[in-house]
Amino acid sequence: MELKLTLNGKRIIEEIDADLLLIDFVRAHGCKSVKRGCDTSGCGLCTVLLDGTPVLSCSMLAARADGHDVRTLEGLQEEAADFVGFIAAQGADQCGFCNPGFVMNTIALLRENPDPTDDEIRAFLAGNLCRCSGYDGQLRGIRAYLNAKKREG
């Protein structure tokens, strides 16, 4: 079948198999940031933005993205660079394998709620697993970023 979509601002028209998953489509187009951690939509590593909304690309057919705008971390480098340094300062990146999904969902969070409470951060990111950091370092990083932004006014 024919798939038409926009991936990181680039229009793509391509023949695909009907059972192709969105994660395999975007990885085949060079978006290697999108990771597969579980196969059962339980880890959040494969998060991409579909028309700005976070979705799990391992559990979504590429065909369902037809006519939509798909963004991966490759297409959001500047927005991500704005805050990921604060995560690095905590050392909370660790192995890094969950980072892209975490960063994508954090971008979605901050677009929707630019001044979240700690509980709102935890709730929004609940589906993003991390086995290394224990989560608190990620939270401290986001909090440090928000504080720095407030100081800048």
Place this chain on the structure above:
Amino acid sequence: MDVKQLKTVGRSFPKKDAMQLLLGKPVYTEDITPEDALVVRILRSPHANAIITKIQTETAKKVPGVEAIFTWEDVPSTRFAIAGQTFPEPSPYDRLILDRHVRFAGDAVAIVAAETEKAAERAMRLIRVEYEVLDAVLDFRSAKDNSVLVHPEEDWFPPCEVGGDPKRNLVASETDADGDVDAVLSACDIVIDRTYHTKAFQQAMMEPFIVYTDLDRYGRLHVVSSTQIVFHTRRILSRALGIPKSRIRVEKPRIGGGFGAKQSAVCEVYPAFVTIKTGRPARLIYTRTEVQTAGSPRHEMEIRVRLGASSDGTIRALDLYTLSNTGAYGEHGPTTVGLSGHKSIPLYTGSLEAYRFSYDVVYTNHQSAGAYRGYGATQGIFAVESAVNELAERLGLDPTVLRDRCMVREGMVMPAYYGELTSACALDRCMEHCRQLFDWEHRYPVRDMGNGKVRAAGVAMAMQGSCISNVDVGSATVRLSEDGTYNLLIGAADMGTGCDTILAQMVAECMDCSLDDVAVFGADTDASPYDSGSYASSTTYITGKAVEKACGDLKKTICGIAAEMLGCTQDEVVFDGSSVRSAADGRSVTLTDIAYRTQAGGTVAPAATASHSSPISPPPFMVGMAEIELDRMTGEVKVLDYTAVVDCGTPVNPALARIQTEGGIVQGIGHTLYENVTYNDRGRPIESSFMQYKIPTRLDIGALNVEFEASCEPTGPFGAKSIGEIVINTPAPAIAHAIYRATSVWHRELPITPEAIAMTNTDAQK
């Protein structure tokens, strides 16, 4: 040594790879290896114990796109071990690449290599296998001397004598003692005799097992693997495939978490065999189901503790018997079990008069266990620390005060820890610091919240090692570049822990340069100096010391070259970090000058390689305290606060040490409350996905408070010991203690689920 005088060591820096990781750059095995490699998949046994009587692959081979299918008939008959351990390994050689005898539900039956995933899967469905299904050993308590043998084969081979006997389903067996434990126990006022049970918990690293193989431009086998052990993997592949080590190169890119899972060569042999046979690039990525059911989880253990004490709470004797379930194969079986006693009993060196520690490690037809952070200490510390808490509660003593009286302290010789001396031990300070930080005095008393919920607290101590003494080797090469910067080459494997960065911090400290001036490379068997790999908490302590030594050697070499340039002797020059100057007349040459000189007519390489091994393994120490809120109706437990104070010697990078600690605590909370391992009647693990194997989310943990009590280990680099493993050990006993405080019921089996709590509450009310 005064750590405060240091410029780079002891300070927090972001990891050198942080921005690459956080911006999602392609740095992992799947990202950097070709997409058109053959897809390798493994057909697995549905039976826990069976002999393959017939296997028909002809139909499957006709599937378009199938390149090859291999069965037990195609592979070498040399048995090997996949444990990443120094040769000769304590783990028995009990595996074949594919065996006619399959020993757990999930054991490999056939290797399928195809152009596409779809072709491989279609072929797997078309392979016809006939099995003679055998009785299986599914309960490790009845494994020893069972009439069913997991390894009846005659060519089972132990490279080390560890007390194993496959005709008894025994992988290892030993007794170690100091003093007359029976006499002391019989003289004690009180004896706590309890049995504890921990399960085969999964590391659940986010990146699954993944291996890519091809033939390089010299026709050698080139392996790109997410592994903690490049050199051991090369040796394992050499034996398994029957090809010389000189024909194999193993490298690791970034690793998406390991926690010990990748201290075994879990799946390297399969794509390597495909590449050797077909000459084509091959790639195997385990599904999460395979990671959960054919990985290398923690050893299930049952530990009987007999603890003897005086009525004032002085712990006088400890007698431990550990039964460990290694599953279908023996990797890490003989070694993990040792830590269950040797890293729990010595915590009470302060008052112990005698101890005995004996164990059996048995084969069963379960998934094979491996190495997981804590490596047996986690299991032993749950048992011993729980028994100590049971003692304190029975005597009505504050368990922290009881520990003050009995704990190991600096300057003590620990008979249960190979007679080693604690030359750096801040456990006593950790306890006091943690009491204050946690506010133990006010949180230890049980508080009924009036809404069916109750708050309570628990405590535990822990220790670990900093290497495998007299065995493992770390190495480092440090090289001067012509702009005065350095290359650090290592064979240790940063799996996200940040060892690349902290080792570079040590170079920067030694060479008096900035951290940015040190480029790190690792690990690759063709380019890295030999290193056992990253495990046993050893990279900071062992490889760190090698870095320190290499820097010392390099500084001498640089000074020698500079002295020649300055026309003086080496003892007349001074190295200041950016140049070398003559002490006599102040003339100097810059590092850039020196490096360029070595490239034009130079006869001495501006590089040094050093190796290090240690006769001792100085333990880090830790105290953890948990406050929980328990719902009496549902049995639900929420960890409101986990406070810990760690003595890891000098924290080389405090931010990374803190994250290690927080991450370890949360993993520990996971196996205490959420992560269960159960089996169906065929011996297959039920928790085969993250839907069922519930690792903690960020909603499952409360506040984490982590602080450090530095000590200075004289044999460690800049006073450092280790941090990686100890951090997982305190949550289980501390939370089990808090649950007892809230319910008056001791739970001696992990995990402690809401069901278990609610049912025992109901039973108690009847």
